[in-house]
Amino acid sequence: MISAESLKFMKNLMMCSGPSGYELEAAAVFRAYLSDFSHKVYTDVMGNTTGVLNPDAKFRVMLAGHYDEIGFQVVYISDEGLLYFRPNGGIDKLTVPGLEVEVLTAKKRIRGVIGKKPIHLLTPKEREVPPELSDLWIDIGAENRAEAEKIVKIGDPVAFVSNFRRIGNNRIMSKGMDDKVGAFIVAETLRELSKRKLKVGVYAVGTVQEELGLRGAITSSFDVAPKAAFTVDVGFATDIPDVQKKILGEIKLGSGPELTSSADNNIVLGKMIRRIADKHKIPYQETAAHRASGGTDTAQIQLSRSGVATALISIPNRYMHSPVEICDLRDVEGAIAIMTETIASMTGKESFIPGID
Known part of the structure; x- marks a missing residue:
């Protein structure tokens, strides 16, 4: 269950306005929240904001959710x-x-x-x-x-115009779900991990300029130099009329976050995530994404330096790129739980070479 304090942070983040390249409001809210439980917080020259746990660990895990939005x-x-x-x-x-x-x-x-x-x-x-x-x-x-x-x-x-409201028992609506909901999940995962004894370093990044070509992910992943990375973005819900399931699969709001199988996703890390989710009985949905590669920060982080083991976790979203995007809190909770338990289980000795590990 997401706490009242966390829901307040969610609302504050969603009410920010930050078209790509102008994310100052969201960065300030994100930075202030992470400062309460991170060992280190910093914002870089691009505007990406990073909160760090266990900064001395050699094995680094990156979490990324972009807090820029479309605009004019x-x-x-x-x-x-x-x-x-x-x-x-x-x-x-x-x-x-x-x-x-x-x-x-x-x-x-x-x-x-x-x-x-x-x-x-x-x-x-x-x-x-x-x-x-x-x-x-x-x-x-x-x-x-x-x-x-x-x-x-x-x-x-x-x-x-900024907006945020609850709809029904579990659903939330805002112009900024794409992808402030991902930035929220990244921050909440770091907060949960701050309560655990970790064997890896965790770098939670609110990225910028995703909507203009995944630009913040390029520089922030180079800076962090992670061994593994989780990207959280929104995905297409197909539980509305005229969205073809035969092309996009069957994805429902409230049935769990989407775990992706595509070229942007490391096979070994993907198996690990699903094993952990199954062990803890955390619901999730399978998707092949709407294309074979690209479209989220995952694609750029994967190609950073000599390559990164990446995994995309998506939150089903209705009415994407509109002023009234809708997501479900149960999917948000599931994404936080999957990433928290997966990262908490890491020893720092993991290897993610497909076909070998």
């Missing part, structure tokens, strides 16, 4: 005081018109709405296709360019 960036201010923008990460155009957003200025958050031409004024052909992002704008209530320029500047990041 201001590129032009019109004479009417409207802000034109570009996407920052993988934006679904269908969800954008009518959104409430926040411009993250140097001084404070500025509320705005994403506007478009009213449906009454669209031609029949225009009504059939979603508008291009270049045909949309952000209205912050400014009456002209001069007024808008006093409030915002070119290059300011823009985020979906």
